[in-house]
Amino acid sequence: MVDNFFRPKSVAIIGASANSKKLGNNILVNFKRNFKGKIYPVNINETIIEGLKTYGSVQDINDKVDLAVVVVPANVANRVVEDCARSGIKSIIIITAGYRESGSDGIILENRLKNIIKTDDVRVIGPNCIGVLDTYSGVDTIFSPYERMERPFKGKISVISQSGSFGTAFLDWCAENKIGINKFVSFGNRVDVDECNLIDSFSKDKNTDLIVVYLEGPKNGRELMKSLKATTKNKPVIVLKAGKSDKGAKAAASHTGTLAGSYNIFSSAMRQVGATEARTLDELFDFTKVLNKQRPAKGDRVAIVTNGGGYGVLSADACIHEGLHLAKFSHSNVEIIKKTMPRFAGVHNPLDLIGDATEERFDVALSALSKDKNVDIIVVFLWALGTTLDSGVVDIISRIAEKTKKPIICGGVGSRYTTDMLLRLESSGIPTFPTPWRAMKAAKVLSDYGKVKK
Amino acid sequence: MVDNFFRPKSVAIIGASANSKKLGNNILVNFKRNFKGKIYPVNINETIIEGLKTYGSVQDINDKVDLAVVVVPANVANRVVEDCARSGIKSIIIITAGYRESGSDGIILENRLKNIIKTDDVRVIGPNCIGVLDTYSGVDTIFSPYERMERPFKGKISVISQSGSFGTAFLDWCAENKIGINKFVSFGNRVDVDECNLIDSFSKDKNTDLIVVYLEGPKNGRELMKSLKATTKNKPVIVLKAGKSDKGAKAAASHTGTLAGSYNIFSSAMRQVGATEARTLDELFDFTKVLNKQRPAKGDRVAIVTNGGGYGVLSADACIHEGLHLAKFSHSNVEIIKKTMPRFAGVHNPLDLIGDATEERFDVALSALSKDKNVDIIVVFLWALGTTLDSGVVDIISRIAEKTKKPIICGGVGSRYTTDMLLRLESSGIPTFPTPWRAMKAAKVLSDYGKVKK
Numbered sequence: 001m002v003d004n005f006f007r008p009k010s011v012a013i014i015g016a017s018a019n020s021k022k023l024g025n026n027i028l029v030n031f032k033r034n035f036k037g038k039i040y041p042v043n044i045n046e047t048i049i050e051g052l053k054t055y056g057s058v059q060d061i062n063d064k065v066d067l068a069v070v071v072v073p074a075n076v077a078n079r080v081v082e083d084c085a086r087s088g089i090k091s092i093i094i095i096t097a098g099y100r101e102s103g104s105d106g107i108i109l110e111n112r113l114k115n116i117i118k119t120d121d122v123r124v125i126g127p128n129c130i131g132v133l134d135t136y137s138g139v140d141t142i143f144s145p146y147e148r149m150e151r152p153f154k155g156k157i158s159v160i161s162q163s164g165s166f167g168t169a170f171l172d173w174c175a176e177n178k179i180g181i182n183k184f185v186s187f188g189n190r191v192d193v194d195e196c197n198l199i200d201s202f203s204k205d206k207n208t209d210l211i212v213v214y215l216e217g218p219k220n221g222r223e224l225m226k227s228l229k230a231t232t233k234n235k236p237v238i239v240l241k242a243g244k245s246d247k248g249a250k251a252a253a254s255h256t257g258t259l260a261g262s263y264n265i266f267s268s269a270m271r272q273v274g275a276t277e278a279r280t281l282d283e284l285f286d287f288t289k290v291l292n293k294q295r296p297a298k299g300d301r302v303a304i305v306t307n308g309g310g311y312g313v314l315s316a317d318a319c320i321h322e323g324l325h326l327a328k329f330s331h332s333n334v335e336i337i338k339k340t341m342p343r344f345a346g347v348h349n350p351l352d353l354i355g356d357a358t359e360e361r362f363d364v365a366l367s368a369l370s371k372d373k374n375v376d377i378i379v380v381f382l383w384a385l386g387t388t389l390d391s392g393v394v395d396i397i398s399r400i401a402e403k404t405k406k407p408i409i410c411g412g413v414g415s416r417y418t419t420d421m422l423l424r425l426e427s428s429g430i431p432t433f434p435t436p437w438r439a440m441k442a443a444k445v446l447s448d449y450g451k452v453k454k
Numbered sequence: 455m456v457d458n459f460f461r462p463k464s465v466a467i468i469g470a471s472a473n474s475k476k477l478g479n480n481i482l483v484n485f486k487r488n489f490k491g492k493i494y495p496v497n498i499n500e501t502i503i504e505g506l507k508t509y510g511s512v513q514d515i516n517d518k519v520d521l522a523v524v525v526v527p528a529n530v531a532n533r534v535v536e537d538c539a540r541s542g543i544k545s546i547i548i549i550t551a552g553y554r555e556s557g558s559d560g561i562i563l564e565n566r567l568k569n570i571i572k573t574d575d576v577r578v579i580g581p582n583c584i585g586v587l588d589t590y591s592g593v594d595t596i597f598s599p600y601e602r603m604e605r606p607f608k609g610k611i612s613v614i615s616q617s618g619s620f621g622t623a624f625l626d627w628c629a630e631n632k633i634g635i636n637k638f639v640s641f642g643n644r645v646d647v648d649e650c651n652l653i654d655s656f657s658k659d660k661n662t663d664l665i666v667v668y669l670e671g672p673k674n675g676r677e678l679m680k681s682l683k684a685t686t687k688n689k690p691v692i693v694l695k696a697g698k699s700d701k702g703a704k705a706a707a708s709h710t711g712t713l714a715g716s717y718n719i720f721s722s723a724m725r726q727v728g729a730t731e732a733r734t735l736d737e738l739f740d741f742t743k744v745l746n747k748q749r750p751a752k753g754d755r756v757a758i759v760t761n762g763g764g765y766g767v768l769s770a771d772a773c774i775h776e777g778l779h780l781a782k783f784s785h786s787n788v789e790i791i792k793k794t795m796p797r798f799a800g801v802h803n804p805l806d807l808i809g810d811a812t813e814e815r816f817d818v819a820l821s822a823l824s825k826d827k828n829v830d831i832i833v834v835f836l837w838a839l840g841t842t843l844d845s846g847v848v849d850i851i852s853r854i855a856e857k858t859k860k861p862i863i864c865g866g867v868g869s870r871y872t873t874d875m876l877l878r879l880e881s882s883g884i885p886t887f888p889t890p891w892r893a894m895k896a897a898k899v900l901s902d903y904g905k906v907k908k
Contacts, residue, residue, distance in 0.1 A: 102796075102798030105798065106798060144839040149869070149871070163763060164762075165764050166765065169837065172867070172872065173867055173868065245770060245773075248770040248771035251767045251806070280772075282892065308620065308623070310615075310616070310696060311619060313706045316699060316702040320700070321699065344556030348704070348705070350705050355618065385623060413627055414627060416604070416630070417601065418626065434736075435734060435736050435739075
């Protein structure tokens with residue numbers, strides 16, 4: 001059971017420190033912010049740290065400890081883990097680095113660690129990791145201070161990351177973009193708890209709607225496929241595989257001691273089990289955004305609506321490139337839309353409402369297309385730099401998005417005026433993207449995941 | 455000569471209006487802001503608009519008019535152009551839409567327009583366009599109000615756009631990102647002045663260092679190649695081709711009446727003449743940023759430096775995917791860097807300075823690599839969420855970038871703390887990117903353009 005890592009009633013921080021430059025201090029301070037359970041700092045030289053009674057060893061704590069966080073140097077970490085196991089602590093997060101990733105001495109150290117936890121009935125996350133964040137319980141082993149890394153608010157995305165730097169940056173990005181998080185685990189060298197344990201746990205978690213995974217290499221490809229296959233029918237899983245190239249794989253080996261394996265095999269396996277593969281960080285961010293906000297699409301027929309002709313052309317290019325289809329609008333809707341357009345303008349897909357489009361023209365067009373049986377997804381690209389389209393178009397799009405079951409995705413390029421409109425759309429639950437191509441890739445993800453759900 | 459469009463001493467705005475909802479008002483107001491020459495509003499019903507004496511016709515103006523801006527409806531625009539020609543005006547920008555792009559009636563109108571300007575010795579930009587911005591002379595026919603679209607500051611990039619919505623959004627993006635602009639032309643239906651005239655003009659312009667082109671289809675492919683080939687030896691030209699797919703091409707036809715042609719042929723032609731092709735808007739933005747700030751690279755051997763192991767893996771993947779090479783650091787530099795690293799850490803490329811890297815460690819590594827004869831480009835990906843790396847690393851990178859001739863590109867993912875560091879790097883002339891892949895694509899552009907310059 002990995003659930004104990006997220007909802008402990010008491011935690012021991014071994015290697016807690018009074019020195020604010022040390023990780024053992026940062027972790028303690030961050031725990032104190034939001035964790036509702038009991039906190040026991042452990043440090044052989046101190047009696048009080050950050051106002052909390054401090055213990056010389058976990059064995060001195062006269063209470064049941066549910067979770068231990070280990071932040072001591074590598075040469076004593078294994079002994080500390082033994083102490084924890086002897087004290088009956090069942091869940092241990094080892095932040096400490098200097099294991100397998102650091103060469104031959106580290107490998108010996110890591111093998112010893114494996115033996116310790118094998119004989120006792122404990123679960124370990126790490127070593128060489130950032131650990132766990134649970135926005136609900138306040139478990140927070142991330143040593144980054146709040147001034148540097150914002151914490152995301154409570155949400156329904158759970159994140160699994162082999163890399164600590166990527167993982168923390170992703171959380172920071174989520175906070176900035178107001179994307180809520182449930183649980184986060186960085187597992188580093190993965191001596192015990194692995195991506196499959198976590199996917200299985202998040203799969204069952206009713207409060208997780210989307211799972212995001214950063215992986216340098218799976219521990220066991222077959223097991224990963226099994227876990228993913230069992231999960232993707234119920235909720236989407238986004239997977240970013242790093243170490244695609246030989247050189248990247250080599251880098252992964254010295255980073256988290258991982259054998260990266262063949263990328264092409266991995267990639268087709270992901271398709272097979274219905275996972276959403278992100279090939280780059282940009283895709284990972286964009287796909288997270290769109291799957292967090294929008295339901296899957298019923299098909300792949302896209303309606304492109306814009307008041308900027310160039311955006312229509314670029315969006316059509318992207319639509320075709322991504323393997324989506326330009327919807328053929330039903331005849332009756334073409335007639336309805338025609339009535340709001342200037343005499344000379346045609347009604348095609350991409351639908352160019354022309355530079356002088358008003359809110360009303362968007363209203364008529366989007367209302368019609370949101371009911372069009374030939375349309376599965378609507379992509380709206382706004383040009384907000386003219387004089388006829390006011391920011392009220394945001395309310396129109398939000399209203400229509402609320403009424404329809406079809407996903408609506410928006411985009412726009414520009415500075416403050418445009419960005420404000422996009423932010424308002426985001427707050428209404430409509431994902432927005434800075435360019436047509438990225439909006440269309442997001443549409444593709446909704447269409448593909450729709451097929452998995454069928 | 456198209457130079458007259460940019461540096462006129464006097465301008466007539468035909469269709470000037472007192473109604474702030476009309477384009478003819480916006481354009482007049484925007485001219486008044488920065489244009490140092492004389493402004494003559496023309497409107498048959500008014501005597502004063504925006505405090506300026508207004509004329510019933512261009513023929514009533516008792517002064518030499520260098521430039522006419524036409525913003526009257528399509529049914530009278532041709533007559534106005536005739537008036538201009540008769541009055542000896544040699545440069546005319548026709549903003550008016552409703553020509554070739556709007557079907558059969560429009561085609562007739564456009565053919566008549568062609569005849570008018572053929573018989574007289576005038577040059578025309580447009581119709582169906584946004585026109586011209588010159589940040590130095592203050593010519594500004596862009597009807598977008600300043601509240602909606604910021605104007606970029608003076609700079610050395612000149613921009614050519616077939617699409618008005620893209621063109622204005624690009625300028626707005628440049629303003630937001632503090633990227634300076636020299637001249638901008640949106641030529642719409644391109645009845646006379648075309649991309650070749652403009653590229654030739656900007657090619658000779660000593661105050662233009664970089665040319666950015668958005669094209670739905672070239673007027674004449676062979677001429678375009680000639681113009682580009684003559685230009686790219688001296689300055690880089692970025693070209694984005696829209697209408698790549700059949701459907702996109704169809705959309706282009708109804709947008710600016712352009713035949714888009716085969717994309718693959720276009721793409722290889724661009725490579726042949728040394729132009730930098732951007733395949734998406736994201737690439738266009740990123741390539742503009744990097745070519746605006748950095749010199750071309752001497753080769754394709756990249757050094758990746760990071761304190762986030764995951765970023766090293768992702769950057770290596772991107773490096774290989776883009777066809778660049780991971781530099782093999784010279785032996786002496788490996789030794790120098792090794793001394794600043796923890797005992798267990800290896801010194802490879804990607805160079806992982808590890809999560810506990812300090813400013814000093816970055817200083818030693820970057821100083822060494824900036825002098826390494828095996829390194830052509832340095833890509834630094836920062837993880838600013840730890841506790842040991844302070845924002846002083848920005849000054850170190852800036853100092854090293856100033857001393858070396860090798861291009862340095864940076865990146866980082868995160869919220870405020872990270873973004874502030876990246877902004878400070880940008881102000882020191884170092885281009886920054888939000889993800890490893892985009893940083894590496896930018897590196898590829900510098901490497902490719904280095905070959906063109908050779």
